Amino acid sequence: MLYAVIMAGGSGTRFWPASRAAKPKQFLAVHSDRSLLTETADRLTGLVPSERILVVGSADHVELVHEALPDLPRENLLCEPVGRNTLPCVALASAELERRDPHSTQIVLPADHVIEPLEAFQTTLRAAVSVAEDSRALVTLGIRPTHAATGYGYIEAGGSIGEALGSEIFEVRRFVEKPSAERAAEFASAGNFLWNAGVFVWTTAAIRAALAEHAGELLAALDAAGPDDLQRVYADLDSVPVDVGIMEKASNVRVLPVGYAWSDIGSWSALPDVLAADDNGNVVAGSGTLVDHDAHGNVVYAEKGHITALVGVDDLIVVHAGGATLVCRKDRAQDVRRIVEQLRTMRPEDV
């Protein structure tokens, strides 16, 4: 049976002040009027029924997950006592699915990305499922670069190994960490370098075999742990991404190149990649109202009912949420964390 595992444990601060420790990005409606987590689950409609969707999230966010996904059965939310990146998350979900259905296939995907259009995405996933089930490979989606992004990891595709349901599948030569601007430009024009979208498809048997080979202790610990032991087990784990812990090491990795719109929405400045701009190049997220006079290329986020007024300003990020206003140059979005760092000391209740 086909299952989905939504990785919803993120705790980013780059969307402050809209995101807070108590309500990270995946629970915000930054892309539409639904939260990113709700959109992620909705994107599986028709492919995976809600009773076979698992969510791995933080124990601190149980209520937020159920608000975002009211149809999610309680037992389908796997709580991590602390965040340890995606390798423990994948291992935890695989331990659970081994108990429920050892012959299952998994679509594993982040809760806080945007990927469109729906139909193309589902077509690709069906192809990936077919490859994963036929070849026992670990399949990953690779997004064809639209620009020389330095904020994404890349996958270098090797030789073609044929087609599945109309999609060509490739061997993976290597995973590459976020590159310099120069290397990103090479990658973007090379043709066989793809953005690593963090969407994986594998059978439970295949990922467990890979975990046993490359992260045996972790798998054994999570297999043995009941819900009451997780706290103790997680406390001792290292934070490791599944890309590093498994994908870079495994030999049976395949990539399925896709050409649709994708963003990990890593910061406020990424919103123009996934939201339409108005005639002045301003992008409005959330449900607030923009009133502008001679203002261009700005990114605005505010909750329903709030007015954001811009006069004579260009290329700014302007966010109002929860008793705080952020104004940041669009090319300095990464530095929002500097504000969060200052607040941790000054006013920890506002982080």
Next chain:
Amino acid sequence: MLYAVIMAGGSGTRFWPASRAAKPKQFLAVHSDRSLLTETADRLTGLVPSERILVVGSADHVELVHEALPDLPRENLLCEPVGRNTLPCVALASAELERRDPHSTQIVLPADHVIEPLEAFQTTLRAAVSVAEDSRALVTLGIRPTHAATGYGYIEAGGSIGEALGSEIFEVRRFVEKPSAERAAEFASAGNFLWNAGVFVWTTAAIRAALAEHAGELLAALDAAGPDDLQRVYADLDSVPVDVGIMEKASNVRVLPVGYAWSDIGSWSALPDVLAADDNGNVVAGSGTLVDHDAHGNVVYAEKGHITALVGVDDLIVVHAGGATLVCRKDRAQDVRRIVEQLRTMRPEDV
């Protein structure tokens, strides 16, 4: 007896979103933790007792006036049914003082300016009172320009007519409307051009004589009107500033040049003239908290408890108040009215 008349009828929109039609600038704490109206009355402490302070304000703002000035006797608030600029306001106060004390002297001053320091201001007012009482002149304060301001009217001083309590007094050659940048530069360096601060000192007899000569119908109408007739009388009045209606026409006008800090705080961009900047040149008004990273020369206003975070931005006005956020280039502060005009159509409740 010495009275003060505080003109508090303004209804500016240039401080949107902090000021609204329902709560204009004089009721805001933009300069300290007290409203500008409260500061204006406090500036008279020791000079005019509160039972001899009259406030002329809009009938719409009765509660706001009494909140700002809890010691003001109810009968000392003169309500204008509609705003008609300062000439009717001066005539209304003079009609009232003619009834209360025809031998009174008046200090007439705007409710929404900043003027410092207190001691120098009071010394100047005592000198002006002495001149007004001795010579029956209409005395106005003229601020020595600190820069070539184009946003203020100017007074050209004529010959000296001697000294009063240590202050030299001059004849007035003419009043000049807000000048071009070129003329402002000439004025600022000329030595005998002063900013028109809109602060006047005169006896009730002298201003009534001038009103009788230059605005006889207005004076007669307001003298005759009981509180119940004001609505009808005001409806027919023209909007005229007292500078234009009286001061430019009268022959017995004197100016007392003063060298202290003054601003009419005509827009958000004027706040740096009257508030100290931090090490990065940022000025914070209201009681909000600024958290900044590489941000310089900004003007920030927010209410208590609110956080404004600035990253990599310079020379902006950032205001949060009442469900709205304004971000405006500092040199475009006059264009805030463009936003207010748009809102009048779109969302009149937010103006």
